Amino acid sequence: MLWQLNFFGCIYRLLVLFRLPHPPEEGWILGSAPTMLRKDHHRALSAWARQLGPVYAIRIAFWHLVVVVDAELANIILGNQEGLNKALEPDLSDTLLSHRRGHRTMFSADTNSPYWRLIRKGTAPAFITANIKRGFPDVIAILDRVVANMAALPSGTELDMNNVTLRIALDVTGMVGFAKDFRTCASFKDSGTDELFTIIQKTFRELYCRTSNPARPYMLWLSEVREARRLFRTFKSRMAELVQEVKARGELAKDDVSIAAHLLRLRDPISNEPLPDDLLAGEFGLFFSAGIESAGNAISWTLYLIQQHPAVEAKLAAELDEAGLLVTAQRPLPRAMEYADLGRLTYLNWVCKEAMRVRPVAATGSTRYIKHDMTVGGYYLPKGTMVDVPFYAVHHHPENWADPDTFDPDRWAVQHAELASAKDSHSKLREESQDITVDAQAAAKRFLPFSTGPRRCIGQSLAGIMHDASVAQLLCHFSFQLAPRMGGPEGVDRQEINRLTLQPGAGMWMTFKPRTDTKDTLELLTPALEENGTMYGRTAKEL
Numbered sequence: 001m002l003w004q005l006n007f008f009g010c011i012y013r014l015l016v017l018f019r020l021p022h023p024p025e026e027g028w029i030l031g032s033a034p035t036m037l038r039k040d041h042h043r044a045l046s047a048w049a050r051q052l053g054p055v056y057a058i059r060i061a062f063w064h065l066v067v068v069v070d071a072e073l074a075n076i077i078l079g080n081q082e083g084l085n086k087a088l089e090p091d092l093s094d095t096l097l098s099h100r101r102g103h104r105t106m107f108s109a110d111t112n113s114p115y116w117r118l119i120r121k122g123t124a125p126a127f128i129t130a131n132i133k134r135g136f137p138d139v140i141a142i143l144d145r146v147v148a149n150m151a152a153l154p155s156g157t158e159l160d161m162n163n164v165t166l167r168i169a170l171d172v173t174g175m176v177g178f179a180k181d182f183r184t185c186a187s188f189k190d191s192g193t194d195e196l197f198t199i200i201q202k203t204f205r206e207l208y209c210r211t212s213n214p215a216r217p218y219m220l221w222l223s224e225v226r227e228a229r230r231l232f233r234t235f236k237s238r239m240a241e242l243v244q245e246v247k248a249r250g251e252l253a254k255d256d257v258s259i260a261a262h263l264l265r266l267r268d269p270i271s272n273e274p275l276p277d278d279l280l281a282g283e284f285g286l287f288f289s290a291g292i293e294s295a296g297n298a299i300s301w302t303l304y305l306i307q308q309h310p311a312v313e314a315k316l317a318a319e320l321d322e323a324g325l326l327v328t329a330q331r332p333l334p335r336a337m338e339y340a341d342l343g344r345l346t347y348l349n350w351v352c353k354e355a356m357r358v359r360p361v362a363a364t365g366s367t368r369y370i371k372h373d374m375t376v377g378g379y380y381l382p383k384g385t386m387v388d389v390p391f392y393a394v395h396h397h398p399e400n401w402a403d404p405d406t407f408d409p410d411r412w413a414v415q416h417a418e419l420a421s422a423k424d425s426h427s428k429l430r431e432e433s434q435d436i437t438v439d440a441q442a443a444a445k446r447f448l449p450f451s452t453g454p455r456r457c458i459g460q461s462l463a464g465i466m467h468d469a470s471v472a473q474l475l476c477h478f479s480f481q482l483a484p485r486m487g488g489p490e491g492v493d494r495q496e497i498n499r500l501t502l503q504p505g506a507g508m509w510m511t512f513k514p515r516t517d518t519k520d521t522l523e524l525l526t527p528a529l530e531e532n533g534t535m536y537g538r539t540a541k542e543l
């Protein structure tokens with residue numbers, strides 16, 4: 001009976017949704033599947049929105065996905081907790097995270113489920129500004145290590161900055177969230193501290209392959225599938241060990257505001273018991289997996305875009321200089337960056353936001369199931385319809401942003417530039433949706449790198465300080481050039497891959513020049529060097 005209902009529901013939706021504009025299809029059965037499986041499908045979603053309008057549908061066999069790119073409608077879809085639920089393939093993230101068959105973590109749990117509410121509400125205080133601020137010295141200490149390592153490299157060295165920024169994201173998440181120093185930035189080569197780093201990269205690659213090939217988990221004749229199965233288990237073991245390590249530190253201090261402490265303090269609302277260790281390990285894993293690829297890749301894109309725009313780099317360097325943070329011949333030992341600097345470095349903030357607008361790492365966006373019939377942008381969408389808000393396409397749609405493909409940090413000078421109601425946006429669909437309230441229109445955002453609504457990124461504040469501080473610290477010490485092996489901006493675009501996150505497909509290789517004599521920089525960073533012991537087999541003295 002259920003099967004029949006689903007079947008007839010599917011056919012009904014198929015017929016109703018045919019009224020929406022569709023992109024050209026590649027065969028009756030395949031529909032738009034071949035394009036959606038491409039590594040640059042985010043660009044196709046954006047190009048289709050320009051051709052078809054900001055609400056359209058794509059079909060794959062008997063299944064439809066409605067795509068909403070209009071900023072105000074996107075906010076309705078993502079902001080509506082009761083009528084819509086997060087739609088994702090739960091098995092995918094749970095393969096990596098869940099320690100209990102059938103149990104979902106905060107990431108895949110239903111928005112209306114008591115479990116999601118418990119974890120979301122319980123961990124949110126870890127991310128309030130006052131608490132995140134306390135992690136800032138750790139962020140700077142990690143960045144000092146990175147700068148010291150880079151300064152020690154021979155001039156002209158080509159370095160994969162994507163590898164470096166992913167390391168930063170891992171170490172920052174470890175230190176600020178779990179008081180655990182993974183030391184992946186202590187060296188850029190495997191110095192025995194790279195296990196978790198490698199596991200996260202390889203397991204993410206495997207999860208991505210599974211998005212396009214549901215049979216892949218069973219293709220055990222492939223060595224990488226077998227290796228991934230082993231790594232999924234190892235990741236879970238490492239997270240279970242981390243839970244034990246945190247517990248072994250003894251009773252939680254009252255002022256411990258880390259993510260780990262908030263998770264450990266949680267109580268089951270019915271039994272009033274603490275969360276069992278296996279569920280804690282799943283949530284620990286979630287914060288690592290959600291934070292590292294996203295923040296690491298975002299920092300890489302920002303470095304790349306700055307490097308591609310010399311005028312932006314010059315303006316940024318001038319701002320850092322004026323703040324007394326830039327290394328110069330007259331100031332080889334600038335003062336240490338403080339948390340308050342992030343609030344004062346306005347241009348840095350614009351540059352980081354603009355980079356996240358142009359290359360949002362969650363490029364495919366977020367998907368929701370419609371739980372009751374809705375009218376969106378003048379189109380009737382029956383219950384059960386799946387709707388996607390692709391963030392790359394939202395950020396590149398001319399009705400949301402003027403001249404959307406241009407990297408222009410100055411656009412952030414407009415007051416409330418992130419809102420859909422800002423001066424330079426001109427959405428036409430506002431009046432045509434029955435579900436938009438006046439408040440939603442007023443507050444609707446056209447800048448959605450962290451999504452919006454109840455399932456928006458909980459780690460946004462941590463991501464923000466890590467992103468801005470990393471870009472600032474790296475730029476204070478070095479200027480960057482794209483390495484010839486990247487093939488210029490065309491090569492970067494060609495290699496770009498949207499693999500769960502939007503990332504450089506073959507690294508982000510760059511050369512870098514210290515802003516002043518390396519010796520001076522090393523002197524400045526000697527404490528960080530001493531703490532690390534050696535770099536590339538040399539001690540601080542030898543360097």
Ligand code: HEM
Nearest residue numbers: 107290291294295298362366449450451455457458459463
């Ligand atoms: C630039 C960096 C980051 C970006 C662009 C980003 C983006 C996002 C987006 C778009 C979502 C919503 C996904 C969806 O609706 O399907 C999300 C969810 C999430 N993010 Fe982030 N994120 C970043 C960094 C972080 C960090 C540093 C952490 C924590 C350490 C984190 C933890 C999470 C968690 C736990 C969720 C799930 C929230 C829920 O389902 O309630 N993220 N992130």
